[in-house]
Amino acid sequence: xxxxxxxxxxxxxxxxxxxxxxxxxxxxxxxxxxxxxxxxxxxxxxxxxxxxxxxxxxxxxxxxxxxxxxxxxxxxxxxxxxxxxxxxxxxxxxxxxxxxxxxxxxxxxxxxxxxxxxxxxxxxxxxxxxxxxxxxxxxxxxxxxxxxxxxxxxxxxxxxxxxxxxxxxxxxxxxxxxxxxxxxxxxxxxxxxxxxxxxxxxxxxxxxxxxxxxxxxxxxxxxxxxxxxxxxxxxxxxxxxxxxxxxxxxxxxxxxxxxxxxxxxxxxxxxxxxxxxxxxxxxxxxxxxxxxxxxxxxxxxxxxxxxxxxxxxxxxxxxxxxxxxxxxxxxxxxxxxxxxxxxxxxxxxxxxxxxxxxxxxxxxxxxxxxxxxxxxxxxxxxxxxxxxxxxxxxxxxxxxxxxxxxxxxxxxxxxxxxxx
Amino acid sequence: xxxxxxxxxxxxxxxxxxxxxxxxxxxxxxxxxxxxxxxxxxxxxxxxxxxxxxxxxxxxxxxxxxxxxxxxxxxxxxxxxxxxxxxxxxxxxxxxxxxxxxxxxxxxxxxxxxxxxxxxxxxxxxxxxxxxxxxxxxxxxxxxxxxxxxxxxxxxxxxxxxxxxxxxxxxxxxxxxxxxxxxxxxxxxxxxxxxxxxxxxxxxxxxxxxxxxxxxxxxxxxxxxxxxxxxxxxxxxxxxxxxxxxxxxxxxxxxxxxxxxxxxxxxxxxxxxxxxxxxxxxxxxxxxxxxxxxxxxxxxxxxxxxxxxxxxxxxxxxxxxxxxxxxxxxxxxxxxxxxxxxxxxxxxxxxxxxxxxxxxxxxxxxxxxxxxxxxxxxxxxxxxxxxxxxxxxxxxxxxxxxxxxxxxxxxxxxxxxxxx
Numbered sequence: 001x002x003x004x005x006x007x008x009x010x011x012x013x014x015x016x017x018x019x020x021x022x023x024x025x026x027x028x029x030x031x032x033x034x035x036x037x038x039x040x041x042x043x044x045x046x047x048x049x050x051x052x053x054x055x056x057x058x059x060x061x062x063x064x065x066x067x068x069x070x071x072x073x074x075x076x077x078x079x080x081x082x083x084x085x086x087x088x089x090x091x092x093x094x095x096x097x098x099x100x101x102x103x104x105x106x107x108x109x110x111x112x113x114x115x116x117x118x119x120x121x122x123x124x125x126x127x128x129x130x131x132x133x134x135x136x137x138x139x140x141x142x143x144x145x146x147x148x149x150x151x152x153x154x155x156x157x158x159x160x161x162x163x164x165x166x167x168x169x170x171x172x173x174x175x176x177x178x179x180x181x182x183x184x185x186x187x188x189x190x191x192x193x194x195x196x197x198x199x200x201x202x203x204x205x206x207x208x209x210x211x212x213x214x215x216x217x218x219x220x221x222x223x224x225x226x227x228x229x230x231x232x233x234x235x236x237x238x239x240x241x242x243x244x245x246x247x248x249x250x251x252x253x254x255x256x257x258x259x260x261x262x263x264x265x266x267x268x269x270x271x272x273x274x275x276x277x278x279x280x281x282x283x284x285x286x287x288x289x290x291x292x293x294x295x296x297x298x299x300x301x302x303x304x305x306x307x308x309x310x311x312x313x314x315x316x317x318x319x320x321x322x323x324x325x326x327x328x329x330x331x332x333x334x335x336x337x338x339x340x341x342x343x344x345x346x347x348x349x350x351x352x353x354x355x356x357x358x359x360x361x362x363x364x365x366x367x368x369x370x371x372x373x374x375x376x377x378x379x380x381x382x383x384x385x386x387x388x389x390x391x392x393x394x395x396x397x398x399x400x401x402x403x404x405x406x407x408x409x410x411x412x413x414x415x416x417x418x419x420x
Numbered sequence: 421x422x423x424x425x426x427x428x429x430x431x432x433x434x435x436x437x438x439x440x441x442x443x444x445x446x447x448x449x450x451x452x453x454x455x456x457x458x459x460x461x462x463x464x465x466x467x468x469x470x471x472x473x474x475x476x477x478x479x480x481x482x483x484x485x486x487x488x489x490x491x492x493x494x495x496x497x498x499x500x501x502x503x504x505x506x507x508x509x510x511x512x513x514x515x516x517x518x519x520x521x522x523x524x525x526x527x528x529x530x531x532x533x534x535x536x537x538x539x540x541x542x543x544x545x546x547x548x549x550x551x552x553x554x555x556x557x558x559x560x561x562x563x564x565x566x567x568x569x570x571x572x573x574x575x576x577x578x579x580x581x582x583x584x585x586x587x588x589x590x591x592x593x594x595x596x597x598x599x600x601x602x603x604x605x606x607x608x609x610x611x612x613x614x615x616x617x618x619x620x621x622x623x624x625x626x627x628x629x630x631x632x633x634x635x636x637x638x639x640x641x642x643x644x645x646x647x648x649x650x651x652x653x654x655x656x657x658x659x660x661x662x663x664x665x666x667x668x669x670x671x672x673x674x675x676x677x678x679x680x681x682x683x684x685x686x687x688x689x690x691x692x693x694x695x696x697x698x699x700x701x702x703x704x705x706x707x708x709x710x711x712x713x714x715x716x717x718x719x720x721x722x723x724x725x726x727x728x729x730x731x732x733x734x735x736x737x738x739x740x741x742x743x744x745x746x747x748x749x750x751x752x753x754x755x756x757x758x759x760x761x762x763x764x765x766x767x768x769x770x771x772x773x774x775x776x777x778x779x780x781x782x783x784x785x786x787x788x789x790x791x792x793x794x795x796x797x798x799x800x801x802x803x804x805x806x807x808x809x810x811x812x813x814x815x816x817x818x819x820x821x822x823x824x825x826x827x828x829x830x831x832x833x834x835x836x837x838x839x840x
Contacts, residue, residue, distance in 0.1 A: 100520045104719035111722040189621060190744065192715050198524075198614040201621060224718055226744035295612050298644055299524035302531040324610065324646035328758075328799065328822040335755030338748075379748065402748040 007032030011212045012072045012161040019063060019071050026061035026071025030054050030115055033073045037117075037159045043140050044157055045133040046150040048078050049085045050118040057115050068222055070113030075154045075163035078119040079126045079147075080206075081195035082106055085116075089197045090124045090132060093304050103195025105164060105206045105223075112222045117160050120150025123366050126166050127199045127293065128311035131364040137179055138360075138392050145175030145356070146366025148207060152179040155209040156393065162219065163209040166193075168200045168289060170356075170372025172207025176384040177355035177395030178367065182416075184208045184216050184409070185372075187402045188379040191223050200292040202331070203285070203376050213413040216383070220406055228407040231349040235411045237263065238272025238348040243279040244370045249358025251394060255387065259352065259396075266418045272351055275340035277333070282370060284330040285377040290320040291327035338378050342401050350411045355384050355395035371397065381405040383412045388420045427452030431632045432492045432581040439483060439491050446481035446491025450474050450535055453493045457537075457579045463560050464577055465553040466570040468498050469505045470538040478535050488642055490533030495574045495583035498539040499546045499567075500626075501615035502526055505536075509617045510544045510552060513724050523615025525584060525626045525643075532642045537580050540570025543786050546586050547619045547713065548731035551784040557599055558780075558812050565595030565776070566786025568627060572599040575629040576813065582639065583629040586613075588620045588709060590776075590792025592627025596804040597815030598780035598787065602836075604628045604636050604829070605792075607822045608799035611643050620712040622751070623705070623796050633833040636803070640826055648827040651769040655831045657683065658692025658768040663699040664790045669778025671814060675807065679772065679816075686838045692771055695760035697753070702790060704750040705797040710740040711747035758798050762821050770831045775804050775815035791817065801825040803832045808840045 132149030148165025156179030176183030400408030552569030568585025576599030596603030820828030
């Protein structure tokens with residue numbers, strides 16, 4: 001850590017140390033983040049609401065505050081309820097909507113001392129419909145990805161050290177890859193999704209964004225992710241291109257050709273054979289997501305029909321062609337594949353796989369979730385690690401076993417320097 | 421249907437026909453229900469809030485209103501968000517809590533023309549802690565069961581023709597059995613649980629209460645439960661005492677001894693062999709419920725610690741002894757058992773099993789969920805049918821296959837007259 005670093009460049013872990021020692025105040029940090037937003041967000045458009053009470057809240061934080069995030073600014077995706085700021089889901093149906101209270105995942109941040117700096121843009125209902133307006137920090141003509149567009153861009157562009165988002169297909173890991181952020185899609189079900197607009201009960205997951213693996217570990221403490229046995233000091237990694245590598249761009253192909261050599265100083269890399277039938281996971285994921293979406297959006301179709309985007313009527317009408325009975329068969333097949341995947345992962349500390357087909361595309365689209373939906377469907381934790389030496393941000397997915405999130409984070413800390 | 425029936429005794433289907441023909445108005449019906457509440461609820465205590473605008477809302481319903489529930493009063497468990505009435509979850513932490521909007525499952529009722537007559541009492545957070553204050557319609561010294569205490573009692577005592585509640589273990593089917601109500605615990609995931617206070621993501625289910633099978637079919641339409649192939653005209657039923665019949669009371673033992681003979685005029689009854697390993701389902705269900713509960717209540721433990729009932733601290737602290745890793749292994753084992761259960765159910769239209777150990781116990785406890793949690797864990801639909809000829813209310817569980825809710829309802833319609 002160098003004291004020459006601008007305050008808005010600090011990680012949460014660095015900032016906490018400086019607040020504790022009195023080198024900076026929480027108010028200094030919040031003001032630096034607000035200045036950065038003022039300077040950058042006219043172009044980037046990561047934020048839909050900036051908390052007008054952020055400075056007042058930061059001014060209450062004392063140096064001796066023992067809470068793990070005391071005075072740390074955090075961005076919250078606008079899919080997640082906040083009691084003090086509107087929560088719009090980027091839907092015209094929820095313009096100015098003010099929930100009665102914070103979602104549990106936000107309450108937990110505030111209880112840890114975080115300053116909720118504001119709300120970040122999202123693909124409509126984190127699903128379809130309208131794109132976020134957010135550009136890419138490295139090239140404003142490109143997308144930040146979706147659906148957690150604003151959270152990924154705000155962290156990647158150093159407006160804020162931490163953010164939370166969501167993932168149902170690839171909405172945390174893919175934008176993190178596009179924006180150069182570290183991110184964790186935890187094992188399904190370890191962070192409450194209550195107060196997060198529902199899309200797919202079986203897959204909706206709160207995702208975490210940061211600029212260092214140490215900061216992800218800090219958030220793992222805050223959210224009480226379960227203890228896990230330590231991984232090997234020299235991790236054993238299983239490399240998989242997934243059944244969908246034909247959709248990888250040249251930059252991802254080049255990355256994977258050189259990956260084993262790049263990691264050789266710190267890890268053992270071996271090929272990993274996915275379970276038989278794994279090529280069906282992407283379709284099974286879509287089946288569950290669309291049929292659960294039919295249930296999730298029925299109320300809006302019934303009450304706000306003409307104003308609801310056609311994409312959500314399509315979900316309610318099962319436009320993708322899956323029936324509700326298909327859903328239960330998909331549950332069963334996915335469950336059997338989870339068992340076989342974790343059986344094959346014995347002897348490996350983690351898998352490595354693409355986080356996205358390639359660099360962020362031109363435009364504002366969310367990007368292709370094909371390399372993410374697989375792991376969401378498997379319920380396993382995924383850590384995105386940014387890669388150095390690329391023309392544009394690009395990430396690598398590190399995949400663990402369910403409830404092994406903390407082991408995955410430790411493996412990530414070992415690998416990150418070799419990838420940066 | 422006899423015109424001599426008191427208005428508060430009408431089923432929803434009967435009431436709709438009389439409103440349509442102009443024999444009664446929606447306002448007449450709402451006033452009759454309010455009078456019944458005024459006469460009975462001082463003792464019964466099913467309701468925690470009665471909608472002060474109910475008559476005004478009912479007065480807007482015209483005879484030609486085509487909506488399926490136009491003018492039908494419905495009770496809503498106080499675990500479910502309503503934008504116009506407090507939603508307390510029977511927790512001192514939520515006294516007077518006013519959500520910003522109705523839960524989707526309530527929006528859908530209102531869009532169908534229902535009059536939300538008020539909120540009904542519940543076990544705290546539909547889980548543990550405080551009992552509901554509600555007594556049993558047949559004997560006020562006895563419990564109405566839990567956690568959907570007030571919804572079951574309000575329907576059983578004819579305050580209202582329809583109600584919604586929830587089930588995570590046995591919170592719909594068991595109180596329905598105790599109170600003499602028909603009830604459906606739908607296949608998991610077919611009615612949105614957004615806006616329902618979270619306990620266990622994998623099991624929380626919106627449950628439906630009525631006084632006839634036809635009214636359950638009406639609610640199935642309103643909630644767009646999926647189409648299913650018709651069952652056999654003479655249903656083939658698999659009789660199971662479950663692995664826990666040692667906990668049945670004498671009245672349930674007597675019921676099951678005579679059941680095949682009682683059903684012989686309308687159905688074929690054969691013994692049903694549960695899958696190997698099924699005796700573990702109750703423990704696996706508790707593992708998932710408690711470990712998911714640890715996530716669901718973390719925010720309250722962190723923010724309202726001293727005020728939160730010890731039962732919920734116990735969930736957060738994993739006091740039942742299950743780890744989060746155990747949860748994923750429980751998911752996998754339950755998934756495999758679901759496949760085997762439905763394989764064995766081929767050739768049967770439904771299973772029959774106890775809805776509760778016996779009659780409602782003395783007191784206000786929720787009752788033993790052992791005969792319900794099994795089926796909740798299997799994700800399958802369960803229909804409670806009240807039995808005639810008992811000293812106190814007692815129900816029978818009719819169990820279908822996932823997404824086969826409408827077929828189960830049709831089978832229930834065939835069996836109900838033989839059981840009544």
